[in-house]
Amino acid sequence: MSMRGSLKALVRMVKLFIGNLPREATEQEIRSLFEQYGKVLECDIIKNYGFVHIEDKTAAEDAIRNLHHYKLHGVNINVEASKNKSKASTKLHVGNISPTCTNQELRAKFEEYGPVIECDIVKDYAFVHMERAEDAVEAIRGLDNTEFQGELLWAWVVEPSGV
Incomplete structure (x- = not known):
């Protein structure tokens, strides 16, 4: 797909927050649940919550209407539009994060280059959403x-999957 085509897909995409996820929930299980309502571009689970990036507003509204308080492994999950990232951004995957590194420390490191909208550490890697592509x-x-907190960081732009 062309760069213009993938940028158009990113503009339409809606990020959903899924809260109160049971420990047994898997990424594939969540992806399958949401794919009933539209194309899932990305799915990330972080402990007892997660995020699903779904293709457009209609799909997002259908998913929220049908899956908010849906019982998964005996637990009612919460599904709502993510409030954290309303602006367009460029998502970076950052690998080889020190086990002692905090979200705040990593965010501060990337903010040396420009505004950071979101920063989520997942085990030894993270996703950093920067406001401007050039930053x-x-x-x-x-x-x-480069070395950060005793580890050699790797960083690259995440291309949305499925677009």
Whole structure:
């Protein structure tokens, strides 16, 4: 797909927050649940919550209407539009994060290059959403393959899957 086509898909995409996820829930299980309502571009589970990026507003509204308080493994899950990232952004995958690194420390490191909308550490990697694409490129140039808190960081732009 062309760069223009993938940018159009990103503009239409809606990010949903899923709260109160049971421990047994898997990424594939969540993806399958949401795919009943539209194309899932991305699915991330972080402990007892997660995020699903779904293709457009109609699909998001259908998913919220049908899955909010849906019983999964005996637990009612919460589904709502994510309030955290309303602006368009460039998503970076950052690998090889130190086990002692906090979201605040990693966010501060990337904010040296520009505004960070969101920063989520998942085990030894993280997703950092930067407001401007040009800042994301500079962050990659400045931080990829450099030492941070005793570990050699890797950073690259995440291409949305399925678009």
